[in-house]
Amino acid sequence: MKSIVIKGAKVYHNGRFQDLEVRTDGPFISQVASRVSTDGARVIDASGLHLFPGIIDVQVHFREPGNTYKEDLESATRACAKGGVTSFCEMPNTSPPATNQKAMDYKLSLGAKKSRVNYSFFVGATNDNLDDLIGIKRVCGIKVFLGASTGDLLVDDMKALERIFAETNKNRVIAFHCEDEAFLRERKHLFEHRSDMRAYTEWRNVEAAYISSHRVVGLARKYQHRAHILHVSSARETELFHPRDTLVTAETSPHHLLLNVDDYDRLGTLGKMNPPLKYREDNAGLWKALQNGRIGVIATDHAPHTLEEKRRGTWKAPAGIPAVENSLALILDASSRGMCTLEQVVQWMCENPARTYAMKRKGFIQPGYDADLTLVDPNAEHVVRNSEQLTKCGWSPWDGQKLRGRALTTIVRGQVVYEDGQVNDDVRGSEIEFAV
Template sequence: MLITGAELADGRVRDVRIRDGTIARVATGLDAAAGERVVEARGRHILPGAIDVHVHFREPGASHKETWRSGSKSAAAGGVTCVVDQPNTSPPTVDGAAFDEKSTLASSSLVDYGINGGVTGDWDPEGLFERPLFALGEVFLADSTGDMGIALDLFEEALAEAADRDVPVTVHAEDETLFDDGALDGDLGGPGTAAVADAWSAYRTADAEIAAVERALDAAAGFDSQVHIAHTSTPEAIDAVADARESGGAAATCEVTPHHLFLSRENAGRLGTFGRMNPPLRSEARRTAVFERLRDGDVDVVATDHAPHTVEEKRRGLSDAPSGVPGVETLYPLLLESVRNGELSMERVRDVVAANPASVFGLSAKGRIAEGADADLVLVDMADPREIEAGALHSACGWTPFEGLRGVFPELTVVRGSVVYERDPITGAESFGDPVGRNVRSA
């Protein structure tokens, strides 16, 4: 395949030739070979495929919410060419047998993938590390997050095991002792009321995240292991990670999610229980401060924490509705719309969704458009933003918290040279390729 006349994130216009799954040439004036497919891309941008290091594709155990097939279709249609699945499936991915079961299911993926290992009281490090494990985590430091919650001593055990194997540890940091139980008292109304979603934000306080991040960083400073703080939702937590790294403490990085970048407690009235997630939505002032840190380079990665649940499940009352929102398909589109609005540079977006995740997690063949790299590519028309509509998305859950916002969606998504998603720019007709994904740690 030859893609001609496309604009890179830095503004240069180049042709890109793909051969045997990798990028063979990035140059100008390339001529098509006999029988080679040519994609004329003048007026469009070509970007490296996004690497979403935080998804929950729900298989095994909850395929009514999402499957590897439906989740990877959603990823491909959003320009995500590699995902990292978290271990809180059923059974949880805490031993070799559970890893093997999930790996078999993942063979239906259209995009490349990594599988994280979970840390619980009965986890089996030896069995996990005999497999092509991506990382440990998402390690929960708050018991109320679910049965994956762990104590600090178990977290330190995970840090030691990870250091010996040179793999990162991803942390969900909230201190449940700082939750405000009083925020859930009284009559909050039905699941669609503003008071419901706002109460969840008041309950899981910002201080709970800040304290847990600081505790995790302090613990990690004593180990030679990489710590990645998942879904930071406060500017204070982002600053703590930056301070730890700059002071020579923990080798730490952080991610933020699109829902913490583009939604706040001001959206509670629209979302109701659909706005329940962990960590919760923050104040508009904190949301703005987090976005500013993304813009200024203090955020390492943007990942979605794609956590789909059905509409019926999310309509339950506050105490029963599960936490989490879908997002893998809208990651690139929302950030690219911020480029259109002058809020972010194209290069910054490229870095936080592709180059930086590849660097942080050691994916040397991914995250860049360069000769010899995997041909994971996304073609977008920045002059063609679209309104985000749940009915046009591909996740099995059938809804999105970003309904009505605008995004720039891909016309073409390529994974190691194979077209996995294509949308006709004139008719809007879509097509998907066959499963081509593979585990990036066993490639």
């Protein structure tokens, strides 16, 4: 593996962008300084660019095993590389679901063979697999679905949920899909006669999410167990979280920040996901929560389905959208419009994801850390086009949208995996290591 030296970039280091050079040797960053040795190294002239730590997407659904006609680890991680994403945490609602060590070991073997970027996987909780959760190894965390979504995973027995909190490793993150299943079941008949997508949002409303998130926060504090609330979609939920809280943390997604029910007029069922799009005031509230630290992470909830599936109507179309390929570009574009700073993009998409899951050597540009790096041009304008998507499903809800800012080069553990518009399919990522 040839060493790499990056010169000329604004490098994010110790909380700010600086005029520094970075050298990688093997899979690690070896030097960060005003001038580094170029001996035996490939030199990348990055003048005019910004060097980010590699983007870490801690909520994705890559559909393998079981639904590889929608996506697989090869297509998904090629899309990651193009989008500047160097590491991911993948959800367990595959087919079959990943709910025990045997299933986890199989997914890890797939990652080693197929993933172009660094990989990790959640184990899924059920009402009756507590013993598997207690003894599980080599996972990023435990995933709990409190509201039914894609797949068959659901925890709707509150005694089982309390035992998960009480008996699993209290430092291991339990990540929650928070929508109250009983509330949803009671209300669905009120909306099923309608075919418009707004009915879907009115059914799976803010209250459904708030009830569930409130319960999780209470249980986390009762048992002093790490909990992370996924894809927060409403302003009201953010009231439950506190800046600098290390016990209960939260994330939101690009679509909940940038889209709302008004976009159903354009997207129709292509804009269906769980939890669903909310309202303009929720967009504003989520941005505010990122700014004040109540929410610390942006992750995609990349959940691809084919266009044919997505066009089956409000109640039959599956929930989920592809996003991993465009997530960084979307938030860079938001930054170009004054909604956040580039420093905050790094915090929300690199540093805080690594901290949230106690990843070893990830999220920062420091000597000794993994050489996962993303070269960004914050001024590069481009148009998202379905025809250019690398994700297997072949579409994006942002098709036709002009964005400002994108990843130009992606480096995974010292190997250039994306450059000049091409993915290097010889590169393989590595299993992510965790302190817990």
